[in-house]
Amino acid sequence: MxxxxxxxxxxxxxxxxxxxxxAADAPAxxxxxxxxxxxxxxxxxxxxxxxxxxxxxxxxxxxxxxxxxxxxxxxxxxxxxxxxxxxxxxxxxxxxxxxxxxxxxxxxxxxxxxSEEHRQLAADELTRRRANQQARRAQEDAQREQEEAGRRQRFGLLRDFETTKLTTANFCALKGIAPEQLDGLLEQARKEAQEDAARPQRPQHRPEHGHGRRDGERGPRREGGRNEGHNEGRNDGPRAHAGGRRDDRGRPQGPRGPRGGGGGREGGGAPRG
Structure with missing residues (x-):
């Protein structure tokens, strides 16, 4: 090319x-x-x-x-x-x-x-570079996944070792590892656990209070547990009866007295003699 x-x-x-x-002068x-x-x-x-x-x-x-x-x-x-x-x-x-x-x-x-020849040569070189780049990325992803899998496996080994009641020989036999490899794996697992603990955690995004409320969501709560705007449109209270049955304005608000004998009207005249 x-x-x-x-x-x-x-x-x-x-x-x-x-x-x-x-070639001798290249480094300098x-x-x-x-x-x-x-x-x-x-x-x-x-x-x-x-x-x-x-x-x-x-x-x-x-x-x-x-x-x-x-x-x-x-x-x-x-x-x-x-x-x-x-x-x-x-x-x-x-x-x-x-x-x-x-x-x-x-x-x-x-x-x-x-010329078409030069255009094609350039296109072929670009294709080759893209293929190489994709191959490198795939290799890096596979290597990264392999490393993560190894870390998870060593972490599980450390966790199980710290809680097991088996002898070291039986534990190694159960895990399928050589006894002489156990100390090295545990030391590496402890080091990796410290690295993970020291790594800063990503902050979880939480929307600020009062922002980002979508249409249709309830507003802030007020005293009594009801939402503001929750009763909009309801015909509660005296004002809602302006076009219908009027409330008994002007009546005494005290308790009603007992009805007279014989089923007379409330508040009627004296009983007939």
């Missing part, structure tokens, strides 16, 4: 005479190359913002020759080659190539069609 990227325009300068750094020169690559990219963005100032664009073939002509003496071939190796190997550039139709020059103008 590296050879194909060289043909894709980004490595034209390296194919045309850029030298590779010596790595930090310097890192700074040089970043500085090269920043300077290119200043000189040619239409091409290097925004999202990656498919580069015109032999773009390094154009840079040397437009900015003579500004960049060494080694610096440009290192920069373009990183640029064309970036996922964002491969995405631009896989979706693009045109290449672009230093002024951001179309400078030739992007």
């Amino acid at each position: 590296a050879e194909r990227r060289a043909e894709d325009g980004a490595e034209e300068g390296s194919a045309g005479g850029a030298t590779q750094p010596a 020169a790595a930090p310097r190359a890192e700074v040089s690559t970043a500085a090269t990219g920043a300077r290119l963005a200043e000189l040619f913002p239409a091409l290097f100032g925004g999202a990656p664009k498919p580069l015109k073939l032999r773009i390094q020759v154009d840079i040397q002509e437009r900015a003579p003496g500004e960049f060494s071939k080694q610096a440009l080659s290192a920069f373009f190796r990183r640029l064309t190997g970036a996922t964002s550039y491969l995405v631009a190539v896989s979706r693009g139709k045109q290449r672009f020059d230093l002024d951001g103008q179309p400078a030739g069609e992007l």
Whole structure:
């Protein structure tokens, strides 16, 4: 894929005479190359913002020759080659190539069609990277699950050992472990239990009082255990009878007296002689 990227325009300068750094100098020169690559990219963005100032664009073939002509003496071939190796190997550039139709020059103008071969090569590389990423994630998930299962098993072993009434030999036989392994497993389980206890617990989210009440929920309770608004619409009390039977206003509120003999009216005249 590296050879194909060289043909894709980004490595034209390296194919045309850029030298590779010596293997013996690689460890000492790595930090310097890192700074040089970043500085090269920043300077290119200043000189040619239409091409290097925004999202990656498919580069015109032999773009390094154009840079040397437009900015003579500004960049060494080694610096440009290192920069373009990183640029064309970036996922964002491969995405631009896989979706693009045109290449672009230093002024951001179309400078030739992007071949189907180069688009397919970029798409294949993206597919390969996604597959590798998914494989790494699956491996990490499996390893994490295996570690968690081991911790749970050791914790159960420690819990059972602290409550068992069996001898050590019988306990090991019951658990299917060698007696010489027991102390190491118990020590590791105690250490992991301490780590779990020291790990900060996630706070449980509880809605604040009075907030988040949905429509239809009862309001705050008042004295007597009834909810506010619970009796809305009920025809309780004297006011509710305004349109119906009127209450006996004006009557004495004291207790009624006993009815007279003979079933006379309440509060009627004197009994007949």
